[in-house]
Amino acid sequence: MSNYMKLLVANRGEIARRVLRTAKRLNWETLAIFSDPDREAAFASEADERIRIGGPELADSYLNTEKILEICRDFDVTAVHPGYGFLSENADFASQVTDAGVIWVGPNPQAIASMGSKIEARSLAEEAGIPVIPGFADSEQQGDDALLRAAESIGYPILLKAAAGGGGKGIRIALSSSEFPQALADARTEASRSFSNDQIIVERFIQNPRHVEVQLLGDQHGNLIELGTRDCTTQRRYQKLVEEAPAPNLPMATENGLREAAIAIGRVMSYDNAGTVEFVVDADTGEYFFLEVNTRLQVEHPVTELVTGLDLVEMQLKIAQGNPLPITQNDVVINGHAVEVRINAEDPGENYAPQTGRIDVLSIPSDEGVRWDGAFDTNGEITPFYDGLIGKLITWGVNRESALDKMQSVITKTFIGPLTTNLGLHHWVLSNPKFRSMEITTTFLDQNSTPPVPNPEYHVGAAASALRLKTRHDNRGPWRQLSNFHLVPNQTPLQALLRDSSGQIHEVYSYDKATFPTAHFEEEAGLIIVNHQGNIISFELVDRAHAWTTDSSAFAGSSGNVTAPFPAVVISAPVKPGDAVSNGDAVMVIEAMKMLHSLTASGGGEVDRVWVDEGDAIEAGQILVSFTKTDTNEEESA
Numbered sequence: 202m203s204n205y206m207k208l209l210v211a212n213r214g215e216i217a218r219r220v221l222r223t224a225k226r227l228n229w230e231t232l233a234i235f236s237d238p239d240r241e242a243a244f245a246s247e248a249d250e251r252i253r254i255g256g257p258e259l260a261d262s263y264l265n266t267e268k269i270l271e272i273c274r275d276f277d278v279t280a281v282h283p284g285y286g287f288l289s290e291n292a293d294f295a296s297q298v299t300d301a302g303v304i305w306v307g308p309n310p311q312a313i314a315s316m317g318s319k320i321e322a323r324s325l326a327e328e329a330g331i332p333v334i335p336g337f338a339d340s341e342q343q344g345d346d347a348l349l350r351a352a353e354s355i356g357y358p359i360l361l362k363a364a365a366g367g368g369g370k371g372i373r374i375a376l377s378s379s380e381f382p383q384a385l386a387d388a389r390t391e392a393s394r395s396f397s398n399d400q401i402i403v404e405r406f407i408q409n410p411r412h413v414e415v416q417l418l419g420d421q422h423g424n425l426i427e428l429g430t431r432d433c434t435t436q437r438r439y440q441k442l443v444e445e446a447p448a449p450n451l452p453m454a455t456e457n458g459l460r461e462a463a464i465a466i467g468r469v470m471s472y473d474n475a476g477t478v479e480f481v482v483d484a485d486t487g488e489y490f491f492l493e494v495n496t497r498l499q500v501e502h503p504v505t506e507l508v509t510g511l512d513l514v515e516m517q518l519k520i521a522q523g524n525p526l527p528i529t530q531n532d533v534v535i536n537g538h539a540v541e542v543r544i545n546a547e548d549p550g551e552n553y554a555p556q557t558g559r560i561d562v563l564s565i566p567s568d569e570g571v572r573w574d575g576a577f578d579t580n581g582e583i584t585p586f587y588d589g590l591i592g593k594l595i596t597w598g599v600n601r602e603s604a605l606d607k608m609q610s611v612i613t614k615t616f617i618g619p620l621t622t623n624l625g626l627h628h629w630v631l632s633n634p635k636f637r638s639m640e641i642t643t644t645f646l647d648q649n650s651t652p653p654v655p656n657p658e659y660h661v662g663a664a665a666s667a668l669r670l671k672t673r674h675d676n677r678g679p680w681r682q683l684s685n686f687h688l689v690p691n692q693t694p695l696q697a698l699l700r701d702s703s704g705q706i707h708e709v710y711s712y713d714k715a716t717f718p719t720a721h722f723e724e725e726a727g728l729i730i731v732n733h734q735g736n737i738i739s740f741e742l743v744d745r746a747h748a749w750t751t752d753s754s755a756f757a758g759s760s761g762n763v764t765a766p767f768p769a770v771v772i773s774a775p776v777k778p779g780d781a782v783s784n785g786d787a788v789m790v791i792e793a794m795k796m797l798h799s800l801t802a803s804g805g806g807e808v809d810r811v812w813v814d815e816g817d818a819i820e821a822g823q824i825l826v827s828f829t830k831t832d833t834n835e836e837e838s839a
Contacts (some may be wrong), residue, residue, distance in 0.1 A: 212284030336404030363392030415463035444501035618739035628735030665709035
């Protein structure tokens, strides 16, 4: 085989950067594909070559298999790495890549196909002698009555899940027979929309489950090893948020059983690259049951890398070239403990509402034992077209306690703004005694209230303290940016104005002597960013002349203009010019990060103009619908 290798990364964001980093270290040439919204993204500029693949729609870009194969032919690509998500578990695409004479960096297409259906996956697990959750999985008997009989035979509570599913989609719980019809209808609908397949599996619901997985690594010569366990129990609505390696607080018999079971099913599948076997562990009994095999690199692979010292992407690339595994099972040593938190652009205080827009400041401490796998390193943008993962923060310690302590410390020294993130939620989770003792289940976050956000005055006070200290030590500090203010000896303490992300103006003074030892700040690009236990508020320095301006919507009638709360895509406009609306009427439906949001009128009025069309990409603050004032006298005489 020629030494020349050219890798196309069929993905985006942090995983594209992660794969590119290792490929370049191995002296592979690299090619990134990007959609229009990702034109300025970090990953696109870090590859040796970059090719536009299409517009924002996934079918037109990252799922456009025909275009990707065309690029492979036209640019002499020798290998394709799919990352995770998108096409990573598409057996047909993997076959098309190999049929084109290009190396697929992943397991063989047959292995991928065998896990494409949870019904077939259960059958393989049973063949391998692995415990499966008692349930009913029959592709030939999918009628409502057959599934209801299965549920009653298994006994409530039961779990309904999409046979072709993944990522937490198509899953519902029925606690009794009265809840079964609606739960089944909801699971079918979501499964059909997400996977174009509405087949359902019925399983016993494990009421106190932990989510534990085992990392596999196999080659094309029949060698197969496991790299220990990971715990992914801290989830919200089946979406992982915190991951650890190794999985803590497991009985030795359970851990050994999990690792042996992973090897067993890997053998049945003839597994030949990186993959992960996922299990449900009953926290009450220690019993474990097979869930699925993810036939790709996992989002949480860095924690395994930190405790084994291996580069899993490097292993993937070399295995795909036909090289045998460079290590045996006896060479695998688990050293210390690693923790990963997923930092998402979402607001836990507002029911995890997605956040989109610019990130102007991103600063991660470069402490020993700290790793950042991010979509960017300094600044960038989260668009409404893709998921809101900003990056993954990972820490390593000699034991679990030290790894968790380090993570908490790093969180308080991390600055991300002005976009809201879930960083504060992670600090709260890591502080929770039940999490510390690993006495939690996958329902931990869903059953606990979102931690309260600290008093805003704390952040304002911290910002004032930051300004005072900066001014004291730097004659060109933030106060000097305010054109209307000048600090001179013996002058009365002067006022500065800070605008928070909601638009509220705060007055702070140069004589403020408060100190906030637990708050950290960073002043950059005209922003003061305050971090209190991961809860971050960004303040913009503003000039008095621009601080208070009249809201133009006050002149738009009794119903103010409807503006975009964040960058999004227009799905539909239920109104047209001339329509009368009342307070609370839906006037625009937008989509951000695959979630729909209805925007409503703030009062009565008549639609004057709809400024956007279906499919338009919109920016935060953009006017979408404007109104004319309703004549109240006419209303009264009508």
